[in-house]
Amino acid sequence: MGIEEKIINIEGTIKYVPLEGGFYGIIGDNxxxxxPTNLLKKFQKDGLRVKITAKLKEDMASIHMWGxxxxxxxxxxxx
Numbered sequence: 001m002g003i004e005e006k007i008i009n010i011e012g013t014i015k016y017v018p019l020e021g022g023f024y025g026i027i028g029d030n031x032x033x034x035x036p037t038n039l040l041k042k043f044q045k046d047g048l049r050v051k052i053t054a055k056l057k058e059d060m061a062s063i064h065m066w067g068x069x070x071x072x073x074x075x076x077x078x079x
Contacts, residue, residue: 006056008070010034011078014048017066025067026052033067040075049078 012028024044026034037057043050054070 010052016046035067
């Protein structure tokens with residue numbers, strides 16, 4: 001019996017994180033840090049404001065050790 005995946009909605013800012021060779025994370029407006037497994041290249045821009053629907057991957061660990069691991073289902077730019 002596995003852990004059920006939760007669907008979450010996030011508004012936040014893309015952040016380049018210079019750890020473990022560098023990667024892009026998301027800092028939610030709620031103060032949470034998220035580590036997306038599938039952020040498209042066109043959204044990999046520091047400071048970009050986005051709205052995301054994602055699966056929270058509680059059963060996954062990341063080498064980044066930064067934030068909660070998520071799989072993006074939908075992403076749009078915010079003004």
